[in-house]
């Protein structure tokens with residue numbers, strides 16, 4: 606086998622990851638391409654794997670090493686093979702999968718499937734938090750939520766505001782190319798909140814294009830350049846083309862895949878959407894990338910997922 610595994614199809618996948626041991630071996634290859642070191646002494650000299658304890662005992666210091674220790678898979682009571690199928694399905698379907706579907710596909714309770722997907726989204730979010738948008742960025746806000754009475758469109762509704770940033774590459778005499786995106790559900794759209802969003806997701810020095818809303822000018826005091834194009838009579842999608850295309854795709858993701866979603870968990874769905882968008886040109890590598898993200902995310906108690 607050998608990492609990386611590029612996801613091809615279900616048949617290929619099930620022919621490859623046939624047992625718990627094979628999944629574990631693969632996980633170890635991805636986690637330690639140079640071989641697993643003993644967590645205690647750092648040497649790489651082990652007795653054969655202990656079946657019952659799912660561990661490798663170090664020949665030097667006798668420490669029992671578990672390959673999943675310190676990862677998202679540790680102590681979840683869910684076999685690795687189930688996790689692998691879940692990761693494959695999540696990476697195989699470009700729009701994401703529902704907990705109900707996963708629970709039926711791998712034969713676990715709905716709550717277990719929900720917690721697995723929630724953990725996978727946490728791993729996606731952690732991955733996303735490692736980098737910032739650079740150079741040219743559009744920033745805008747949108748509103749997500751079930752329509753309520755007295756709802757006005759746009760600003761001033763009681764839906765959840767979501768801040769959106771999309772980077773792009775300007776090209777001479779050609780259409781600009783959209784790059785990466787960031788999303789954050791917020792309580793409301795104030796100067797402070799917008800500034801905090803921009804400072805944590807955009808590199809200082811970037812040129813930020815907005816629709817000229819009054820909450821944005823403050824960004825210039827913080828090292829960003831403001832490319833302010835007032836809306837005037839022009840339509841919003843002419844001013845912020847990348848953000849608006851992104852928002853309309855996000856809307857169909859929310860309506861199509863999740864048929865609307867609960868506000869408490871909104872951010873994790875947003876994290877999944879931007880994770881997928883930001884890797885849209887690397888879908889073949891997604892299984893490996895997701896697996897790696899899960900290996901680098903520490904275990905989380907169920908209570909942390911519902912927060």
Ligand SMILES: [Zn+2]
Pocket residue numbers: 643644645646647648663664665666667668
């Ligand atoms: Zn050791």
